[in-house]
Amino acid sequence: EVQLQESGGGTVEREGSLRLSCRASGFAFGSEYIAWSRRAPGKDHEVVSVIYTGDGTTYYADSVKGRFTISQDNANNMVYLQMNSLEPEDTAMYYCALTWGEWSNPLVPTNYGYWGQGIQVTVSS
Numbered sequence: 001e002v003q004l005q006e007s008g009g010g011t012v013e014r015e016g017s018l019r020l021s022c023r024a025s026g027f028a029f030g031s032e033y034i035a036w037s038r039r040a041p042g043k044d045h046e047v048v049s050v051i052y053t054g055d056g057t058t059y060y061a062d063s064v065k066g067r068f069t070i071s072q073d074n075a076n077n078m079v080y081l082q083m084n085s086l087e088p089e090d091t092a093m094y095y096c097a098l099t100w101g102e103w104s105n106p107l108v109p110t111n112y113g114y115w116g117q118g119i120q121v122t123v124s125s
Contacts, residue, residue: 021080
């Protein structure tokens with residue numbers, strides 16, 4: 001059974017940093033897209049970063065480019081999201097998500113069929 005478990009959220013001050021972790025189980029990394037998506041109150045899901053585990057290719061939304069970094073640990077089936085220079089606008093529930101297949105745009109939330117339960121990130125001003 002595929003499972004995704006997020007950890008590492010919390011509250012941080014503006015311009016602070018956090019690192020989110022996603023533990024994936026039920027499969028071995030090989031050729032998946034694993035994403036970090038966020039949902040702020042009253043807003044739609046926004047996929048902020050994706051990594052293709054087959055070759056480590058990464059994708060970022062414009063809203064986080066240059067501030068967030070996604071990485072993978074194949075040995076431990078982990079994906080990380082290092083978030084720097086956080087702003088109050090980054091406040092949201094953050095979800096780890098998974099899909100297989102080929103996608104012209106991996107940053108589309110509806111591509112993903114497996115989701116973790118989410119973890120709250122709050123950035124205070």
